[in-house]
Amino acid sequence: EVQLLESGGDLVQPGGSLRLSCGTSGFNFSNYAMSWVRQAPGKGLEWVSGCSSTGDMRVYAESVKGRFIISRDNSKGTLYLQMKNLRSEDTAVYSCAKGLHSVSFNELDSWGQGTLVAVSS
Amino acid sequence: QSVLTQPPSVSAASGQKVTISCSGSSSNMGSNFVSWYQQLPGTAPKLLIHYNTQRPSGIPDRFSGSKSGTSATLGITGLQTGDEAVYYCGTWDSSLSAVQFGGGTKLAVL
Numbered sequence: 001e002v003q004l005l006e007s008g009g010d011l012v013q014p015g016g017s018l019r020l021s022c023g024t025s026g027f028n029f030s031n032y033a034m035s036w037v038r039q040a041p042g043k044g045l046e047w048v049s050g051c052s053s054t055g056d057m058r059v060y061a062e063s064v065k066g067r068f069i070i071s072r073d074n075s076k077g078t079l080y081l082q083m084k085n086l087r088s089e090d091t092a093v094y095s096c097a098k099g100l101h102s103v104s105f106n107e108l109d110s111w112g113q114g115t116l117v118a119v120s121s
Numbered sequence: 122q123s124v125l126t127q128p129p130s131v132s133a134a135s136g137q138k139v140t141i142s143c144s145g146s147s148s149n150m151g152s153n154f155v156s157w158y159q160q161l162p163g164t165a166p167k168l169l170i171h172y173n174t175q176r177p178s179g180i181p182d183r184f185s186g187s188k189s190g191t192s193a194t195l196g197i198t199g200l201q202t203g204d205e206a207v208y209y210c211g212t213w214d215s216s217l218s219a220v221q222f223g224g225g226t227k228l229a230v231l
Contacts (some may be wrong), residue, residue, distance in 0.1 A: 011149065036222070044207075045222040047221070095165060108168060
């Protein structure tokens, strides 16, 4: 069974930084693209960033470009999201999601429950 | 606002059929595959349809997807109260080099 478990969410001040992690099990992590998707309270889904299976291809939503960095450690089966210069509009539950294949960012077939990032002074 | 346009809500009677539309542009839906997701209250989204029409294993054939030009449609037949959820379309946008989701459609089963 595929399992994704996010961690690292916290309350942070505007301008602050945070690193999220997504631990995985139940599949060969190094074969699949991974994405981060966020959902602000009471709002819809917003795709944040994606990383190909090898890490060679990394893509970002315009709203986070230049502030967030996605990375992965295939030896540990873990996905990361380094976030800096956080803004109030970044407040959301951040979930990691597994792609259908090695460069699949739109077909997300397994999702974690998410970790809450709250940006407030 | 979302790049992809969905109706905020739809409703239909139990046992009936409903369709949910998703409209985009040539740079996204017009040239890339569409996925559909179901998000039940308080749960993570679930992939219902990918590659416009394909159902992952375990998804009942009551759910179907279609695409024509820059629009896509999710169909659900034999509606059940357990289908009450928010449904999202998603696709890659070649101009933005990013995945775009629709704003979501809340389904009510009467």
